[in-house]
Amino acid sequence: MLEQKSRDLFLANQKLSAYSADLQQAVLERTAELRLALERAEAASAARSRFLATMSHEIRTPLGGLLGMIDLLSMDEADPEKLELLTNAKTAGAGLNRIVNDVLDFSKMEAGVFLYEEENVDIRALIESIRILAASHAHGANRKLIARIDESVPKLFRGDATRMRQVVSNLVNNALRFSTDGPIIIRAQASPHPDGAMLRVEVEDFGVGIAQSQFEHLFKDFTQITNPLTAAAQGTGLGLAISKRIIDGIGGRISVNSTEGEGSTFWFEVPVRVVSRPDAQGGAENADHSGLAAVDAMGKRVLIAEDNIINQKLLLAYLDRMNIKADLAENGRVALEKFAPGKYDLLLMDVAMPEMDGLEATRRIRDKWPASQIPPILALTAHVMDAIEEEAHLVGIDRILSKPIPFEDLKLAIEIALASAGRAGRDASPAPVLNDPEMSQGSGNRSFFDLMSPDAYEMLLNVFGEDGLTDFAANFVRDSTTRIEALLAAEQAGDSSEVGIQAHSLKGAAMAFGFADMSEWVRQIEAEETQLHDRTVTQTAEKFRAKLQMLGALLDQ
Known part of the structure; x- marks a missing residue:
């Protein structure tokens, strides 16, 4: 009996060993399959990211030159008929730029490479800058844009200023495009929330309104509802869809209240964490530097690093109109050779350049000289900004400007950068370099x-x-x-x-x-x-x- 039991146990162990070997082989095969699938998924994701970056750069670069040249021609043109043609061309180009941005944003979301940042946000300054910018555009001419910010709204909170600006700007632009008269009212208020506060932003117009049966189609991809102004407004039908994805992505919700023939109120709510005291990144950059007095750039010295001939001519013409003394470098290597402390008041650094790109040139400048001897460095890029933002901040870029950039926007960015540098120079203790990797987002070093x-x-x-x-x-x-x-x-x-x-x-x-x-x-x-x-x-x-x-x-x- 013992011999039989021993044999049975031996046979059972053999079967168990066989099962174990089979299982181990199955695990190895499955692991290899999963590894291959992961590598393929990573390759596909990288390919999508490269495609988006390439498409962004290749479209925005010539578009920036086109819009810039139209800007320059408009400044000198006195003939009303020619000026009208240039204005129409500029409007068409701006529309194309908006469509390109919408399609690229939508593609980034589909590819899973749409990023969110957390920074200090001053919603009052953000809304005011949107209101001023919208009033200066064609749709906003002779229209009354009113901002009403309730006292309950915190002065600063943590959030993504860029994405929030994108949503509010889209709602304001839609209100202007889909109404012909009456004011556009932008409201903001806040209520208590476990995370700090629930921010609610509304944009109200008194246009054609929307039938309730159309509400379900408003936030769908590539969808526009039918009304008397839709054909004239044109567009991709992506603006509200992108806005919804952004708000969903930051944990909020977006919707609309509307009465046909009376107007619409688009609104969104997002939970925000209130900032009681600004941190090292502060609220100035993210609040459009509303507390800074504009600095007259006349007579300042600027080094432009740009390899594209059209953009070279455009930037040189822009700075000439600002009465700025400009020096040109064809790439980052030449910019590095030309730079010296005290020689320039500001650097305009293109990102994608042969021999040495703008990010590498910036890194070498900051490695070679102390921060106190380096003027503000603004990066110009036609790439998807998300793709370079982290690296740009790591190397010491003070601010990223996306091409195409209109004359007035560039002028304002330069004046703000000069004002920031002037204030830092007057402070008793030097301010930390914005987004320096050695600096923290609060106190202590970044990890x-x-x-x-x-x-x-x-x-x-x-x-x-x-x-x-x-x-x-x-x-x-x-x-x-x-x-x-x-x-x-x-x-x-x-x-x-x-x-x-x-x-x-x-x-x-x-x-x-x-x-x-x-x-x-x-x-x-x-x-x-x-x-x-x-x-x-x-x-x-x-x-x-x-x-x-x-x-x-x-x-x-």
């Missing part, structure tokens, strides 16, 4: 984990815990340092196979921590696409190594 994407941080924190995540981050820095050095050595030795292997490993590691920019750099190396971005493999790898060193320094603090 390694602040630079991770929120989704990656939350996922890894749940897996490793705080201490484990710190160790994991340290391992990432050590391993990636070894691998980037191996990549550079392989590139110098001409071993393209080893370069691709190291780049592939670095890509996955960087993506795991949510460092999309670093992952994209090594992806370009792996795919042998660095030349498409006007960089060599070594230059791209050096950018990766520079940020890795900065991350390591943050971990060591």
